[in-house]
Amino acid sequence: MFEDSGNKTITIYGESVKPGEDKWIKIPIDRLPTGTLIDIPIYVFNAEKPGPTLLVQGGLHGDEINGVEIIRRMLYDNNFKIKNGAVIVLPLLNIFGFIHFSRQVPDGKDVNRSFPGVKNGSLAARIAYQVTHEVLPQVDFGIDLHTGGAQRHNHPQIRFTDDFLESRTLAKVFNAPFYFATSLIQKSFRKAAYDRKIPIIVYEGGESMRFDEYAIKEGIQGVLNVMKYVGMIDKIDPMLIEREVSEFLTKRKWLRAPTAGMFVPQVLNGSSIKKGEVLGFVTDTFADYCKEVKAPYDGFVFCINNQAVVNQGDALFHIGASTGSVI
Numbered sequence: 001m002f003e004d005s006g007n008k009t010i011t012i013y014g015e016s017v018k019p020g021e022d023k024w025i026k027i028p029i030d031r032l033p034t035g036t037l038i039d040i041p042i043y044v045f046n047a048e049k050p051g052p053t054l055l056v057q058g059g060l061h062g063d064e065i066n067g068v069e070i071i072r073r074m075l076y077d078n079n080f081k082i083k084n085g086a087v088i089v090l091p092l093l094n095i096f097g098f099i100h101f102s103r104q105v106p107d108g109k110d111v112n113r114s115f116p117g118v119k120n121g122s123l124a125a126r127i128a129y130q131v132t133h134e135v136l137p138q139v140d141f142g143i144d145l146h147t148g149g150a151q152r153h154n155h156p157q158i159r160f161t162d163d164f165l166e167s168r169t170l171a172k173v174f175n176a177p178f179y180f181a182t183s184l185i186q187k188s189f190r191k192a193a194y195d196r197k198i199p200i201i202v203y204e205g206g207e208s209m210r211f212d213e214y215a216i217k218e219g220i221q222g223v224l225n226v227m228k229y230v231g232m233i234d235k236i237d238p239m240l241i242e243r244e245v246s247e248f249l250t251k252r253k254w255l256r257a258p259t260a261g262m263f264v265p266q267v268l269n270g271s272s273i274k275k276g277e278v279l280g281f282v283t284d285t286f287a288d289y290c291k292e293v294k295a296p297y298d299g300f301v302f303c304i305n306n307q308a309v310v311n312q313g314d315a316l317f318h319i320g321a322s323t324g325s326v327i
């Protein structure tokens, strides 16, 4: 599916990584108020034999740490020592958010709404600029690792770009429990890549600020599945997750709080659901009222809000209908 880009030397921020070399590269971004220089670490694994170049990125949102851990384990296990092509790894893009336990950078801007970026702009725009101009020109396709925002827990899932065949294929190959198309958001990383004809799939697993062992394992397995599919590795040993069908979801819908109160889910995330089934309820604190949230159609729950106290209209469950794996 990818053109053979040949065995090339990868150059990022003036540093060259020749075929057969692995190298840490650091792009300086800005200083902390105390003067400490913060730079974005990038690990380049360049095999001797020609092949495509994969980008694996974590921590675009600083508090979404499962992706950071997925990459750390894969680095520890030497999973990126590939036989051909290259892998460019950004273990933690938004370091500023990471050290502040925040999705954004300290001024409140979201790096994933700051692409393609501005060289001398605000912090988020500077980070985006370096990714757009130093990293994206080197890659053929990529995997962007995320989790649910706030206290929303995402069952492992892949999001792809509907009218981009390679993106759709990668989504299926990743083989997460669920996959579906989502529209491109202006100024997002995926949109910036799309404008340069680079397919990016977005992995979502778990929730921010919490390690989720299952979501981490699904993420590692998925990245390895993609690397095997494009011929970077011959086999995956051991397999962390074996799955026959990745469910392709349509008719996605948020079920919202019918009233304010305490939200008590009655299903596990990732469960299949039947039309009319009670998925959870919202109750007041004194057992005076209790409003049920029911499934409007047969399908699956793939995101649950772990917020215990909710207001009317808050998103509680994200659900979708399955058409099986054939698309």
Ligand SMILES: [Zn+2]
Residues within 6 Å of the ligand: 060, 061, 064, 146, 147
């Ligand atoms: Zn995110």
